[in-house]
Amino acid sequence: MKKVLIITYYWPPAGGPGVQRWLKFVKYLRDFGIEPVVYVPENPHYPIEDPSLEKEIPKDIAVYKQPLFEPYGLAKLLSSKKTKRISSGIIQAKNQSVLEKAMLWIRGNFFIPDARKYWIKPSVRFLSEVLDKEDIDTVITTGPPHSVHLIGRQLKAEKGVRWLADFRDPWTSIGYHKKLKLTASSKKKHKVLESSVLNQADHIIVTSPATQREFQHITVKPITVITNGHDSDYEGGAHLDNDFTISHIGSLLTGRNPKNLWKALSQIASENSVFRADLQLEFMGVVSKDVMDSLYRFELGPYIKMRGYGSHAEAQRRQQKSQVLLLVEIDSEETKGIIPGKLFEYMAAKRPILALGPKNWEAGKIIAETQTGAIFDYDSHEGLKKTVLDWYASFKKENLYSKAKSIEKYSRRALTEELANII
Numbered sequence: 001m002k003k004v005l006i007i008t009y010y011w012p013p014a015g016g017p018g019v020q021r022w023l024k025f026v027k028y029l030r031d032f033g034i035e036p037v038v039y040v041p042e043n044p045h046y047p048i049e050d051p052s053l054e055k056e057i058p059k060d061i062a063v064y065k066q067p068l069f070e071p072y073g074l075a076k077l078l079s080s081k082k083t084k085r086i087s088s089g090i091i092q093a094k095n096q097s098v099l100e101k102a103m104l105w106i107r108g109n110f111f112i113p114d115a116r117k118y119w120i121k122p123s124v125r126f127l128s129e130v131l132d133k134e135d136i137d138t139v140i141t142t143g144p145p146h147s148v149h150l151i152g153r154q155l156k157a158e159k160g161v162r163w164l165a166d167f168r169d170p171w172t173s174i175g176y177h178k179k180l181k182l183t184a185s186s187k188k189k190h191k192v193l194e195s196s197v198l199n200q201a202d203h204i205i206v207t208s209p210a211t212q213r214e215f216q217h218i219t220v221k222p223i224t225v226i227t228n229g230h231d232s233d234y235e236g237g238a239h240l241d242n243d244f245t246i247s248h249i250g251s252l253l254t255g256r257n258p259k260n261l262w263k264a265l266s267q268i269a270s271e272n273s274v275f276r277a278d279l280q281l282e283f284m285g286v287v288s289k290d291v292m293d294s295l296y297r298f299e300l301g302p303y304i305k306m307r308g309y310g311s312h313a314e315a316q317r318r319q320q321k322s323q324v325l326l327l328v329e330i331d332s333e334e335t336k337g338i339i340p341g342k343l344f345e346y347m348a349a350k351r352p353i354l355a356l357g358p359k360n361w362e363a364g365k366i367i368a369e370t371q372t373g374a375i376f377d378y379d380s381h382e383g384l385k386k387t388v389l390d391w392y393a394s395f396k397k398e399n400l401y402s403k404a405k406s407i408e409k410y411s412r413r414a415l416t417e418e419l420a421n422i423i
Contacts, residue, residue: 001035004138004423005131005161007123007152009116009145011040012057015050015312017228017250017341021168021207022142023056024231024412025419030058032420037134039127041119042067052311062134066126068119071111101181108180112189113171114145124154131159138423142166149197156200164422165201168228170211175255175334194218203422208362210337226419227366228341230348231412232316240321244275244395246354247282247322249315250342254288255330258356259298260378264385266298268392275392279303284310284318319349323395327367329357331378339363344410347372350402352391356380372404 006026010018026036042065057063111117130136139161141152149165156163171194172187182190198204198219205224206212212223246265269276281300284307295304307318319325325346329335336358343363346353353373355364364375376384394400408414 001030001033002138002423003035003037003134003136004029004140005037005039005127005134005136007039007127007139007141007148009041009044009119009143009148010046011038011044011063012053013049013051014044014046015048015053015309018144018168019050019053020312020341021228022166023053024229025416026061027056027058027231028413028416029420031413032417034420034423037062037064037130037136039064039066039123039130041065041116044068045070048309050311052313064126064130066119066123068116068122070118071115104179104181108182109186112186113150113193114147116145116147117150120147120150120154123151124158127151127155128159131155131161136161138162138164140164140166140423142168143171144169146171146193146197149201150193153197153200156202163201164203164205165197166205167211167215168207170214170337171197173214173334175330175332205419205422208337208339210362214337224418224422226415227339227410228344229410229412229415230344230407232345232348241280241323243280243323244278244392245280245282245322246324246326247284247318248326248328249284249319249346250340251286252283252288252291252328253286254290255332256328257288257291257294258328258378259294260376260381260384261326261354261356262294262298262300264381264388265303266300268385268388269300269303278392278395280305282307282318282322284308284315316345316349319346319351322349322351323400324391325349325351325353325373327353327355327357327363327373329361329363331358333358336360337362339366343367344407347402347404347407347410350404352400352402354387354391356384370404370407372402372407 006022008022012019029036107115139152139155141149143149152163152165155161172190195218198215201221203222204215205226207227209225212225215223269279281303282305327343329338339362347370353367355367355373355375357364359377367373367375374387391400
């Protein structure tokens with residue numbers, strides 16, 4: 001059986017979407033004649049943890065660990081709350097404190113490509129021996145953090161291994177990159193590192209066609225799209241909520257704030273007392289202050305239910321019980337190619353998806369293709385309002401369901417087979 005070394009920062013007990021992709025690949029690779037060997041940090045700084053995911057790690061798999069130094073540990077001495085927010089990608093666009101501005105500037109300009117850069121050299125030394133011990137000639141790195149790719153780059157240079165670089169998100173074009181207060185010199189360094197990874201890796205894997213098109217302007221190396229997916233054989237039948245629940249699972253960060261939806265819901269609630277009695281807005285995960293302010297401004301406070309962060313299993317149960325699942329992306333050119341991992345689990349939950357994002361959003365194309373919901377941009381109003389009313393009418397008739405089709409190709413096992421063919 002061919003062995004492959006997978007280098008990832010996010011691994012159980014890490015929670016959130018970042019850990020899911022490679023945990024699931026590892027789960028199924030053996031079905032296709034490939035033995036995964038995993039390398040992860042021994043003392044990582046995970047903003048979210050979900051210990052329940054540890055049960056999904058194959059019991060006899062080889063997992064190597066090495067300690068790393070992370071400056072987030074020192075930064076917590078100044079402000080634990082702000083450090084956790086920045087490390088998890090929550091960057092406020094407004095009302096930043098002097099401390100937060102300074103932390104962002106330092107994060108962006110002193111730690112290139114990211115704050116995990118100090119893991120690179122010790123990992124290369126350690127893994128050089130692991131490659132020999134395990135007789136491995138293929139290495140896969142997955143980022144962000146993109147410093148992980150620099151481990152793969154160095155191992156290729158020193159050991160001559162075949163190297164596959166997996167990008168769960170873009171590098172220099174991702175939205176938060178612009179918020180790091182980068183100097184011209186720092187921007188150039190990121191571009192140089194990005195280009196070196198894309199041109200020295202043997203194969204690039206990305207999660208969306210938009211990222212593929214972007215990278216094709218930088219490299220001639222082969223680039224394959226393997227989206228995220230779902231790992232569920234759910235057939236329906238969960239006891240649905242009695243309320244007309246519209247649920248968002250995961251973080252609603254600054255910028256993911258569909259005011260046109262809040263306005264439509266507010267109008268319907270003011271016009272229809274029965275709808276007002278049935279409506280419930282549920283949020284499972286972190287919700288930014290901007291979003292909460294908008295919800296209260298549109299007088300939706302009485303309908304809000306905050307569930308906080310839950311385990312992956314709890315998130316799946318909530319998806320299956322909710323009447324409508326809300327998917328939201330920032331309205332910008334940079335986010336058109338972002339396909340949230342939760343989309344595929346929403347599809348597997350077999351509940352109607354109400355999606356709001358930028359025009360020509362690639363996630364919207366998948367929803368349209370699979371007939372799993374309705375897609376709107378941030379300028380939509382009447383059509384959005386009509387869809388909510390139509391779905392509410394179906395809910396009252398106990399006839400609200402998803403008409404999903406062709407979602408099998410997005411199963412984790414089918415996607416792992418695509419990966420195995422590349423390996």
